[in-house]
Amino acid sequence: MNDMRRSLFQNILWTLPAEVAHNIRMALLGVVGLIPSGKWWLRLCHAPQSKNLEREVFGIHFRNPVGLAAGFDPNGDRLEELAATGFGFVEIGSVVPRPQPGTPRPRIKRLRSSNSLIDNSGYPCRGLEYILNNLRQRGSYARELVIGCNIGHLTASHREDSVKEYLRVFRNMYQYVDFFVINISCNTASKRFILRNREEIQQLIEPLFEFRRGQLDYRPILLKISPDLTKAEVDTIIDLLIETPLDGIEAVAGSIEMARKSPGAVTGALLTERAIEIVRYIAQRTDHNYPIIGSGGMMKPEDIRHMMEAGASLVALNTGIRENGFRLLKKATEAIATIDNKED
Ligand SMILES: Cc1cc2nc3c(=O)[nH]c(=O)nc-3n(C[C@H](O)[C@H](O)[C@H](O)COP(=O)(O)O)c2cc1C
Numbered sequence: 001m002n003d004m005r006r007s008l009f010q011n012i013l014w015t016l017p018a019e020v021a022h023n024i025r026m027a028l029l030g031v032v033g034l035i036p037s038g039k040w041w042l043r044l045c046h047a048p049q050s051k052n053l054e055r056e057v058f059g060i061h062f063r064n065p066v067g068l069a070a071g072f073d074p075n076g077d078r079l080e081e082l083a084a085t086g087f088g089f090v091e092i093g094s095v096v097p098r099p100q101p102g103t104p105r106p107r108i109k110r111l112r113s114s115n116s117l118i119d120n121s122g123y124p125c126r127g128l129e130y131i132l133n134n135l136r137q138r139g140s141y142a143r144e145l146v147i148g149c150n151i152g153h154l155t156a157s158h159r160e161d162s163v164k165e166y167l168r169v170f171r172n173m174y175q176y177v178d179f180f181v182i183n184i185s186c187n188t189a190s191k192r193f194i195l196r197n198r199e200e201i202q203q204l205i206e207p208l209f210e211f212r213r214g215q216l217d218y219r220p221i222l223l224k225i226s227p228d229l230t231k232a233e234v235d236t237i238i239d240l241l242i243e244t245p246l247d248g249i250e251a252v253a254g255s256i257e258m259a260r261k262s263p264g265a266v267t268g269a270l271l272t273e274r275a276i277e278i279v280r281y282i283a284q285r286t287d288h289n290y291p292i293i294g295s296g297g298m299m300k301p302e303d304i305r306h307m308m309e310a311g312a313s314l315v316a317l318n319t320g321i322r323e324n325g326f327r328l329l330k331k332a333t334e335a336i337a338t339i340d341n342k343e344d
Contacts, residue, residue, distance in 0.1 A: 002302045010325045018117055019110040022322055026073070029081045039084035039141055046132045046326045047086030048333035055088075057291045057313045058220040058247045063301035064088040066304065066332045069250075069295045069316035070150035070181065070224075071119070075126045076134040081177035085326055086153075090145060091316060092131065094152025094183050095169050099127035100108035109272070111260065115299060117319050120264030123152050123186060128172055128310055134313050135176040149177040150224065153186040153193035162193065174211070179219055181293075182208070185253045187265050194226060196233050198280055201240060209245050220247035220291075227252035227274045227296060234278060238285050250292035250316065251278045268319035272297030276310045283311020299324065309337055 008015065013021035032038040053064035067089035076092040083090070102124030109118040125131075133228040135147070151169045153162050170180060182205060184195040195201050199225070201329060208221055223246060225237055240246055252275045254265025275296030284294055294312030298304050307315050320328050 004324050004328065007325060007327065011324075013325075014323070018110050018322065019105065019121070021170055024106075025322075025325075026078055029078050029085075031147070033078070033084070039081065039343075042081060042084040043086060046329055047084075048330050050265045050333050050337035052337065053088075053333055055313065057105055057219065058232055060146055060220070062088045062314065063332050064337060065312075065314045066329055067091065067146070067293075067314060067316050068321065069318040070152075070183070071078065071121070071123075072321065074124065074320050076131050076138075076147075079134065079142035079145060079147065081141075083105070084147035086329060088314065089178075089316075090147055091150050091175075091181055092146035093150030093181075094123045094125060094186065095128060095131055095149055095173065096123065096125050096152055096154040097165050098154060098156075100125055100132070100155055103263075107250040109264070109265070111266075114268070114270050115323065116266055116268030116270040116297075117322070118262050118264040119267050120153060125152075129274045131333070132172060132176065135173075141207065146179075147161055147177045148179045148181055150181040152183045155186075155191050155220040155334055159193065161208060163204055166204055167211065170208050170310050171211055174215065174219060175217070177219070179222065179247075180208070181222045181224050181250050181255070185224065185228075187256050196236075196263070198236050198240065201237075202244070205240075205244070205246065212245075217219070217243075220249050222246070222248040222291075223294065224253055224295075225278075226252040227255045227271060227278060228257040229278075229326065231281075234281065235263050235285075240292055241286065241325050248293065248313075250293040251275060251282060254297040256298075264295055267296070268323065269297050269299050272299065272303050276303075276306050279307060279312050280310035298332070300328070301331040304332040305335040305339060308339055330340050 055062045103122035186193040254267040258266035291313040295305035295316040
């Protein structure tokens with residue numbers, strides 16, 4: 001079950017630069033989606049079969065707990081095909097109000113020996129209008145998919161403007177997505193937007209709570225945190241979770257510290273241990289009372305099982321799928337089913 005040998009196709013992709021490989025995968029996914037029965041075939045090949053995978057988390061029904069993290073399909077271009085593939089949810093974004101190109105290429109470096117990446121993509125995004133258009137036009141598969149919207153900091157704008165810009169994205173996306181993830185650790189070559197203290201974070205999220213109070217439908221709001229936070233900083237986040245209307249935490253983003261002198265953030269296997277450790281700590285301190293999306297270094301089924309055992313309610317994958325392919329989805333859900341069977 002823990003066998004994650006790569007397929008021939010995956011081995012070919014692995015010889016290519018990381019971003020080129022990802023773009024080829026996404027383009028092929030688009031082509032398969034256009035072929036008659038293409039989506040049916042995607043479902044047949046990849047969709048999880050294990051029983052008892054359904055979850056109710058922060059009031060939302062998930063068909064299985066394995067989803068895609070931000071940055072995999074940032075603009076929501078392949079929601080229909082990813083839904084057919086069988087993911088439990090897809091987090092689009094980071095969404096920013098205006099288009100931004102990200103860092104010049106090459107900007108994603110492979111650390112082959114450690115099965116990791118250094119992501120210095122700088123959150124390329126086609127902007128709010130483009131993404132809204134994709135959401136409005138989503139097809140029948142994507143309409144059934146749980147979609148999270150990750151909101152990030154627009155690199156070109158000033159730090160002081162972030163509060164109104166996050167709110168703008170939040171308001172516009174509110175009726176089109178199921179939950180929100182507020183990215184408070186955006187890292188680009190030219191600028192870092194990393195919020196660590198309580199006042200700054202509260203300033204950013206209070207207007208979102210305020211807007212939500214006036215709506216008929218409830219959309220959960222989560223904070224996405226960096227693995228580089230100190231224990232005291234993680235405690236601050238936990239206090240916020242307990243004392244404000246926040247609904248959960250996504251832990252973790254890429255690590256800037258692990259990238260040392262290279263610009264960017266480490267993702268993939270180098271993150272696994274730290275990500276699980278942080279999730280375990282948050283779950284223990286909150287008596288497992290708040291939902292946590294576990295992310296970071298989920299490369300093989302046993303990582304995902306350990307993450308769920310540590311207290312994650314859901315897991316969000318990125319590098320694991322880029323480097324191992326969609327077959328990881330089914331294997332991950334099989335590993336989760338073994339926990340559930342043990343508990344029965
Ligand atoms: C190429 C790439 C782009 C990413 N873009 C974003 C992004 O736009 N917003 C965000 O919050 N996280 C982004 N991430 C971080 C992932 O969502 C995830 O938190 C991180 O990669 C750790 O998970 P992983 O080890 O499974 O990749 C990106 C990661 C990669 C590899």
